[in-house]
Amino acid sequence: MSNVRLCDVEDIPEDGSAGFVTELGDRKIAVMAIRKNQAVYVYENECPHIGAPLDFMPGQFLSHDKEYIICSTHAALFKIETGECIDGPCHGDHLTQINAEVRDGSVYLNA
DSSP states (O other): OOEEEEEGGGGSSSTTEOOOEEETTTTTEEEEEEETTTTEEEEEEETTTTOOOOOSSSBBOOOSSSSEEEEEOOOOOOEETTTBBSSSSSTTTTTBBBBBBEEEEEEEEEE
C-alpha cells in the first residue's frame, strides 16, 4: 500500500470542498475532498447513478447549507461522512470513498 499526497489541508476550505485529479494506483481519477468538523472526507467525483461528475462549478460539491454533497445533474444528496445517497435517483447507493489521512498538514490517499 502506498500513500499519495493529495493536497495541503488548507487547500480545502473548512466546511467546504475542493476537487482534484490525481493518480491512484495505476489510474488517474477525479476526486472531491470535503473538510468538515476538522475531518477530511475523500470520494471519487462520480455519481453512482450515471457516472457524471458531481460538482456544479469546479470544486463546488456541497449543498447551500453545507450539510450534504449534492449532484449537479440530478440534485441527489449524499451524506458527507458516509457518501450514502439519501435523496435522488440513486437513493441507497454510495459514492466511492477513498481512504485518506491527514498527516503533517497534508492529506494523503491510501492506494
